[in-house]
Amino acid sequence: MFRAALILGLLSAVGPFAIDMYLPAMPAIASALGADVSSVQLTLTAYFVSFGVAQLFYGPWADQVGRKAPLYFGISVFVAATIGCAMAPTIGWLIAFRALQGTGGAVLMVVPRAVIRDMHTGTQATKLMAMVMLVISVSPMLAPLAGSGLIAIGDWRLIFWALCLTAAISFFLTATLLPETLDPRDRISVNLRSQWCGSKTLIQDPIFMGLTFIGGFGFASFMVFISSAAFVYSGQFGLSPTEFSLAFAINAVGFFAASQAAGPLGERYGILLVIRWAVFGFAGFSIALLSIGMFSLISLPMVVVGLFLANACLGLIIPTTMVMALDPHGEIAGLASSLGGTLQMVTGGLMVMFTGLFFDGTALPMIGAIALCAGLALSTALRTLAILERRIERSPT
Template identity: 75%
Template sequence: MPMLRAAFILGLLSAVGPFAIDMYLPAMPEISRDLNADVATVQLTLTIYFVFFGIAQLFYGPWADQAGRKKPLYFGIATFILASIGCAVAPTIEWLIVFRAGQGLGGAVLMVVPRAVIRDMHTGPEATKLMAMIMLVISVSPMLAPLAGSGLIAFGGWREIFWVLCIAAVLSLVLTNKALPETLAPTDRVRVNVKNLWHGGLSLFRDPIFMGLTLMGGFGFASFMIFIASAAFVYSGQFGLSPTEFSIAFAINAIGFFAASQLAGPLSERHGTSKVIMWGAIGFAGFSAALLYITVAGWTDLPILVAGLFCAFACLGLIIPTTMVMALDPHGDIAGLASSLGGALQMLTGGIMVVITGLFFDGTATPMVAAITLCATLSLLIALPTLRAIRPTRQGTV
């Protein structure tokens, strides 16, 4: 399959999960009022989505290695459709939390399988290019989804968002059936049993480079999850933005991430993947720390916050796609398991950090920026020994 066509198809499939987050963000304050729930409980509807999104990846990866890439997609998307209907009709915040868990359970397949398909087709810089192209397609989510969510809120309310997500999932099911070929040949499939899973999982946990790259990406992704969970309340509470104004501010912050991700492939080819990751880690930690200093000093206004997060997340855009690809490169024979384990660890790391941040959240930017800075610092600290270890062992990928 040509790279552009593959990027378009896999990008559309991969965008459903982010849309389930980004369209929903402007509605969080309204959900709080409509279902009579406090901020922490509404944030739990996001956290539970991420947690189940992460756990379910452990199931889809091995299944995709055994049955091929398409069967898990059918099951996961169908689950997402049913859960979206449940969210749309949820009578209480408790039921919304339950059905958001179902959305995460189904949507996880759209994270695991596309990454495994990439590994089926390409490795190294070519895989990074394809991953970056897919992220370009996904990038319409943080730019357009919040605005679409704001429009739906104005038109009918927050429940309409989940009906639209249901329709998007149905279209994804059709796309999977009609346009996505099976990329894992029957001869390359790995039978799922306890022994294979145990040995495969053990080999990944014992690989310090795989774990280091996964946790680097995990803490980086956790920072973005913290921003997603907190931004609607910070921008509307501290700065008084409307849902539409919040959507614009959110899009500006996200554009930095996705624009930089498009440079990851070319930069990796020219300078080496390890250097690109290190540049990103240093910049991410540096910009985050500078923004935290400004925030704690009381100098934060809306333009400074948006600009600081734009720069920090631009550096993060160099980390996420490169660490994903580099972590999977040596594990092509268990790409599904490696993808699912890596994704699960990243999501669980993010979910834990969101919960911890929620304990200190006061509606202002300071706890959010502090938590992002902590994640950026941990990512940099992990990068230092991990990238040193890569140089003598993986000359072909650095």
């Protein structure tokens, strides 16, 4: 299991690296290309939305031809788009190439999750998913520092050249170390009718949709943080790119550290109980941080500690909801993974756009949007878990 987690984690980390290495450079990009804050945030929104929508393509394709061919194609698109980002002359071109980059990078979200479902289900899948997230956790800790280091010796374009090298390594891993996990006998012919029927089954399943949006609203809060943090920490709190990278790592590490406890806690207390208490914690910490911020002066330590606690709860929510959403749909795991990922990424992208309407470079709008996401996750969880518990009670033992 460790080798599989290492390979899948390294593959899955390419997408986060394309975000996290880039964050310290956002103010520099705004200055170099003569762009305002909202335009630079659009480079993230374009990446997120195309990243989400493209998953609808990769999932069914992976169910039809296996897991490796889509990886080869998507990584190649990612490399070409990253070169375009490195050479972009204007903010408009950068937004366009970031959208194309997200289209290629989406394969590294869909296929590894489907591979996990091919290999395991239940708590074993949760354990493997958590181990994959442990490998991914190097991204929020090391990628911003790497990005700030590259800015120090060059400029923001050097970050994209480094991402080209990272993508090339992922292509090599796919070709040499990743086995094909989908047996030819289990592959399904994909056409518009079968895709529509599968999508209809998933959309009409309140458990799948509910679990997807619990994780989706949680992930949206993280996307809001990612798109706003560089401007808040550098503008309101005056941090340098390196100091921002360290603060960002502290906020993000809570998520990935807690994700490692998801499997053991699920085995001991049950996944439903873990999700319930994690969602309550996520909402409680986020709303408490917002309340403190509204009635007192917002300080850097308060923001860092509050988001650390909220993101720790989020680290228990995302892997457990992801696994439970896919568990009953093993025969269409690729489609389920892609549809779930699309819904989550588009939800996050829309939330980032919504936040941009009110964002003024300070922490309070960012915290308010995160608290809104947490409240939506809590209300969705209360409905979904009640339905799921009734379904479990009615099922034969």
